[in-house]
Amino acid sequence: MKSRAVRLHAAMDLRLDEFELPPIKDDEMLVRVVSDTICMSTYKMAKLGVNHKRVHADVAEHPAITGHEFAGDIVEVGTKYKDKYKPGQKFTIQPAINYKGSMDSPGYSYEFCGGDSTYCILPHEIFDTNSFLVYNGEAYFQASLAEPLSCSIGALNAAYHTHMGVYVHDMGIKEGGNMAIVAGAGPMGLGCLTYAIHRGRRPGMLVVADINQDRLDRAESLFPPEQVKKETGVELHFVNNGKFGDLDAQIKGIRALTKDDKGFDDVLCYAPVASVVTLSDALLGRDGCLNFFSGPTDKKFSAPINFYEVHYGSHHVMGTTGGNTSDMIESLRMTEEGRMNPAVMITHIGGLNVAGETTCNLPNIPGGKKLIYTHKEMPLVALADLRKMAAKDKRYGDLADIVDKNNGLWNPEAERYVLKNWPDVEAR
Known part of the structure; x- marks a missing residue:
């Protein structure tokens, strides 16, 4: 064949x-x-x-x-x-x-x-x-x-927390705790978000931080915080950390969302950027777990993290790749x-x-x-x-109608339409 x-x-x-x-x-x-x-x-x-x-x-x-x-x-x-x-x-x-x-x-x-x-x-x-x-x-x-969703599932399952003097880890994110997804308004971040709020063991508060306002606006339209709170009990925030100013201001602005500035129990870093790693680390509260999720191509990639807090604050850093x-x-x-x-x-x-x-x-x-x-x-x-392409090709208008009635999301009906109405690929 x-x-x-x-x-x-x-x-x-x-x-x-x-x-x-x-x-x-x-x-x-x-x-x-x-x-x-x-x-x-x-x-x-x-x-x-x-x-x-x-x-x-x-x-x-x-x-x-x-x-x-x-x-x-x-x-x-x-x-x-x-x-x-x-x-x-x-x-x-x-x-x-x-x-x-x-x-x-x-x-x-x-x-x-x-x-x-x-x-x-x-x-x-x-x-x-x-x-x-x-x-x-x-x-x-x-x-x-x-x-790709399993990668985020694996990341949340692989998180762990500790008790002083006890050498057994509690696996998974802290139930009812504070969680942040940094550089999190992209596709993988949204996959993590939808899983985190719909799984059995959920955070009490979840912050999605990103510097791209368009991505944040789309994310918030898909996950209206009031609706999420009503349906899942999770307090959800979308934050453009770039608007706070320099790195110190970003740390302060995001941590201020936590009660008594206690920081976050679980932080997932979704960009292999040194400043993003440092920000993610600085958001951790006591016994906070940082998952460096997004793998770099640079084999010498490194970033500053606070080893004082690793020692005295029980911060821990890990990474998962895939599920x-x-x-x-x-x-x-x-x-x-x-x-x-x-x-x-x-x-x-x-x-x-x-x-x-x-x-x-x-x-x-x-x-x-x-x-x-x-x-x-x-x-x-x-x-x-x-919708813009519909003037030249009616099929795109039909697809736009199907997507629009599904809150702008791809869906099974749209898939069936493509499979039925577009020609088979030719070798090149």
Whole structure:
């Protein structure tokens, strides 16, 4: 079977290729990919090429399919799994398979497996590590977003707190405590926000701080604080910390939101910027847990933090990258049950024809998650610009109507419209 896919050939060399897939083995599966959301980690992979830990040295001879946040349908099942899975079932995967300690991962390391493709082959490693997940929800994009959401789920589950003189950690964020997401109005921050306020163990107060007012305004329109308080009991604040002034003023302004300036129990830092790390650290109260969430590309990245408070204030710093399979399962189930809406992360849609270019330019494209429909030919379009394009193409007006009636969010009806009305992608 022929497949079309965006593949890494070298650093910043992503190409839309057409190639023949080999027949599947007894312990493999052929799948039809429908959706993939582009991750900043894929940009980092494209930028670093073979210097990325998950990319093989011979990628020029055996190009790797990009994309790891994907969902689709089962097409053909190897004999080993015929009693467990059936063609037509929706699926997604946990890409951090960690097979026998290897860094290899779909979307980084495989010639025939990755999300920016029309069809791909899932290798036995995915099944051996229980990383294959059946999805029973309505829309493919929701399953694609399970992986990025699982990263924030993992971050909140990995937080911990201590008691003086006791050498056992209380795992998870502090229930009813103060929590802050710094540089948090982007797609991953909003994913963290929607999970934090809808999970069972919630903070009492949550501050989303960012310096981009447009992103903050969008976030507040999606999560009106009064409504959030009424529905979840969480006191929610959106703060433009840049408006406070210098770093000291920012620290003072955000900490003032806490009772008696006690600081925050849990802080998540969503930008690999030294000043943002320092701000995040300074927000911590006693026994505060800082999760440095956003991974840098600079291997020598560092930032000042207060080690006096590490020693005397029991501050602790950690980092998580990705979530585990149980985190993904939690994400899928909460989405299937309608307990949270991952669509808050999506601001752009497009076809496979723009996946490579979008990946390479990702830091320069504003907004949130970029959703790719891998069988479709479509320019990258911001949801906010759909109405502007209607004058030249009625389909965009129809899409705008569907999005508008869903509070400006991408949704299953919009997905069905794209899959029905846009042409299939051609190889280039």
